[in-house]
Amino acid sequence: MLDFIVVGAAQAGLAMSYYLQELKMDFLVVDKESEIGASWLNRWDSLKLFTPSEFNNLPGMDFPAEKGYYPTKTEVAQYFKSYANKFEIPIELNTFIEHISHEGDHFELSGPNGKFLSRNVVVATGPFHIPYTPPFSKKIDREVFQIHSNYYKNPDQLQEGATMVVGAGDSGFQILDEVSAEQEREVYFSGTTDVRVLPQELLGKTLWWWFTKTGFLSFSRNSWLGRKLSKSRQPVIGTDVKEILARPNVEPVGKTKNAEGNMVLTEKKKLSELRNIVWATGYRPNFEWIEGLELTKDGYPKHERGVSSIDGLYFIGLPWLHTRGSATLGGIKKDAEYLSNFIQREVDKSKGNS
Numbered sequence: 001m002l003d004f005i006v007v008g009a010a011q012a013g014l015a016m017s018y019y020l021q022e023l024k025m026d027f028l029v030v031d032k033e034s035e036i037g038a039s040w041l042n043r044w045d046s047l048k049l050f051t052p053s054e055f056n057n058l059p060g061m062d063f064p065a066e067k068g069y070y071p072t073k074t075e076v077a078q079y080f081k082s083y084a085n086k087f088e089i090p091i092e093l094n095t096f097i098e099h100i101s102h103e104g105d106h107f108e109l110s111g112p113n114g115k116f117l118s119r120n121v122v123v124a125t126g127p128f129h130i131p132y133t134p135p136f137s138k139k140i141d142r143e144v145f146q147i148h149s150n151y152y153k154n155p156d157q158l159q160e161g162a163t164m165v166v167g168a169g170d171s172g173f174q175i176l177d178e179v180s181a182e183q184e185r186e187v188y189f190s191g192t193t194d195v196r197v198l199p200q201e202l203l204g205k206t207l208w209w210w211f212t213k214t215g216f217l218s219f220s221r222n223s224w225l226g227r228k229l230s231k232s233r234q235p236v237i238g239t240d241v242k243e244i245l246a247r248p249n250v251e252p253v254g255k256t257k258n259a260e261g262n263m264v265l266t267e268k269k270k271l272s273e274l275r276n277i278v279w280a281t282g283y284r285p286n287f288e289w290i291e292g293l294e295l296t297k298d299g300y301p302k303h304e305r306g307v308s309s310i311d312g313l314y315f316i317g318l319p320w321l322h323t324r325g326s327a328t329l330g331g332i333k334k335d336a337e338y339l340s341n342f343i344q345r346e347v348d349k350s351k352g353n354s
Helices: 011-022 073-086 135-139 170-179 207-214 224-231 241-245 332-353
Strands: 002-007 027-030 099-103 106-111 114-123 145-148 163-166 187-190 250-252 256-260 263-266 276-279 313-315
Touching (some): 002 011, 002 106, 011 027, 011 073, 011 332, 027 114, 135 256, 170 187, 241 250
Parallel strands (some): 002 027, 002 114, 145 276, 163 187, 163 276, 187 250
Antiparallel strands (some): 099 106, 106 114
16 A cells, blocks of 8 residues: 555645655655646636746756746646656656545545555645636637636637637736737637736846745735735736727626626627637635545545644645645745655654654
8 A cells, every 4th residue: 555645746746756756655656647747737828937947847857948947838737747857756647546535544546447445545636626617608609718727728629709808817828928919810808907917027126036035925824924825816927908908909897797698798889799718717715535635624634734634634725725825836845845854754753753
């Protein structure tokens, strides 16, 4: 029987694997995708990280790019592959885990590939599980092409004609920027335009340099400021929102309220000639496949810095697992190191009781 199974082979799973190797644990990483880095490769073609290369280091291996460089999704995926090769991390791809149960002194993980047994489990599947679109999207005529940002690659996927981009987060504005670059395309933006925008660089330093120096990424989610920040709307980073919204072919129409047939009702306008809708409307978590797990009202696992109420079950890669930095590529190593130290203490404790 294995000491650990890590579910997920992206940044969280890889960082955790590094420390499990240091602890000399017998472990296996499983991932439902067919290649390492697929969670990044599946995103839209022009995607780049907001964080420059020097802030994207997993434990034990720096990101291979010059300081101040913003990597593409392909470069991130290649970094993961190189990382897994360098540390010879045992990974089983094309392995989808559908159910986890706690059976006495071990866990049973099951899926199409069969069953796995392990004394401990680290869930590193991240926060992006179920792409969300509003229920009324199902009432829209099939002639209107609809796609969630999770599956959007580039404007070539879209039909000719009027397009609406829905969603006022980073993804929504980046996709709006790309889609509206074709000046002949009529584009509507649905969502709030009252967003905070932060530049990627300020006074000759990257935004993440300032975040690090001011301690912004280190506030605990349990601190007063951490609680306030975790509940506030995240700023849009590095996208000139004002310039995009001022383009002659872009029209903000407020929030989308309802739809029926070829008619889409927004706060400011009824749209009846749309040919495409891109839903950059986020995701909903799904942890129902873990038996006996206690969830928050938002659907995320209840935990203390990644340690769940089920003995031997851990989480990493969740938003605000401990700090704002927990959601970043470079910040994941602090959470992984904390869990590693916690696991070592548990091992020492069990030896002392034996």
